[in-house]
Amino acid sequence: MAILSVYIYLSSGRWVLKWYKAQKVPRNERSLLYTILETLASRAQVRAPDLYSFESEIPVMFTVKNGSNASIAISTAMLKTFDDLNLEVFLAHEIGHIKNRDVSLNTVTALFAGLIMTFPELVMWGSILSGFGQPEDPAPRVFRFIATALAAPPAATLVQLTRPVRREFEADAEGIKITRNPKVLAKNLEFLEQYIPLQPVISKFNPGHFHLFGTHTHLSRGDSYIFISLFDTHPEIGARTAHILSHSSYPENGIIKKYSRVPGYFDLRSWKLAMASSFVSYMVFLFVIIVVVTFALKDFNFLINGGIAAGYTGAVLMLMGITAKVTIGKYHKKSLCRFTKQFFRTHVRLLRYFVKKERTR
Template identity: 35%
Template sequence: SDKIVLKMYRAYEVPRQQYFHLYNLIEELSQNAKLPMPKVYMMENSSPNAFATGRDPKHACVCVTKGLLQLLEENELKGVISHELAHVKNRDTLIMTVTASIAGAIMLLANIARWSAILGGGRGGRRGSGNLIGLIVMSIIAPIAALIVQLAISRSREYGADASGARIAKDSKGLAQALNKLSQTSKYKKLEANPQTAHLFIVNPLKGNTIASLFSTHPPIKERIARLSAMKIQ
């Protein structure tokens, strides 16, 4: 659930009086998107990133890291917040939170299968060997299945949220500039993220090599920036 995700990252709800400017910004953009004001959460992390969660617009939360507020200019921050509000408006928050739960459940089953294979050994003769092989196969296939579930849902919805977010902010350049900054800065300011919830963030918090990037839950940053740069906002 959304509460589990927020607790996982030790996010806390911030008071309006402490982050008055951030609240005003989110309130303005929520009005542009014709959405209720979401709850505002903060992560004590220097890595710039953000995500939205919640089962529907009335129960939505937008969470940002301290690093995000420190790094971005106002038009760039508007772009990021608008992207997250687009997820809320498009009901992606429910779908992506459920996806995270499904992926987590699949990984749990994979771990159970792996430990059953290790602890069970080859007991039971031929039948036991067959069960052991089945458990090993499941422990290999399950994580792949979890990744495929996330890939199928996350990439297309990120492109959609970029486009919708640009329209909410009435500007595509701010988000494009923000994505470039986030991509560069997150290389050396890392966020310890759970692989099953990585798809919730605006940029992938997980680091990997070129081959690993092919299986990223996020579309390539360069492609996202190119699409935003080609947009004409009226």
């Protein structure tokens, strides 16, 4: 385990870069950008990171760590949208993550959460190769939806437990200290927040990687749209620009309460649908387990199956409760309490049902 942990720590950044087929930017092609990056790193008193680029029609930038050295990856759309001088504020934000020692945790989290969220695609292709049709046919899409519902809660919980919203605010504060130009950062962030949703592109980014990016870059559509609310890891642009322009390290509670944390991408209805879909999918999996156990025993044993159902449902409810708490935050406490009560009432009813059946038998 120690060797595996060291390997993951040293190589997780390299695997994430390979995930996006990122290539190192030659210094002779972007000499000004390298000069800006090294100047920012010198001001922050950190080691200058390597510079990579990858193909994407969405303007994004993220930082990962390979051992002791960090690497900043910039999409081709980002390089086309902004000139080198405008990229300075975004690079300063990423340097802020390095300065705050966020990168190692973000990189390892992205590796594990990303791997979990590849499960739906594997299930879909498994169903296709098994003869259930093509990607747009009903059966593979249903399998992918169920697999997404199963994978989303643990992956989202893993991401949200790293407190990504606070980390974004703190990286903004460090970026402002380095550049002393908060207005440009606020203006460019507002531009990206308005520009990205207008692009006729479906983002191919893995939901487990959303916390790496500096803005709301996930334009997911289709079957998995409702699960995006679980992975929202960025503050609302109004609260964010207000905190940037106020030069504070972290916004006051008043600003947090005034603005929704997740505008446009998060709404309570989608969140409830995502949680309900995940719960139903886990219960479908429980049905499969009970069927397999029944066939193995060649009899339906109420005591064994009831115990399995009670333990499994309790574990699912615990996962759902943790996911609800870390994804919805403190902005809808009453809804969270009602949702949790409904879950536990369902659990109690199931226990009573199996106990009654066993007594009758």
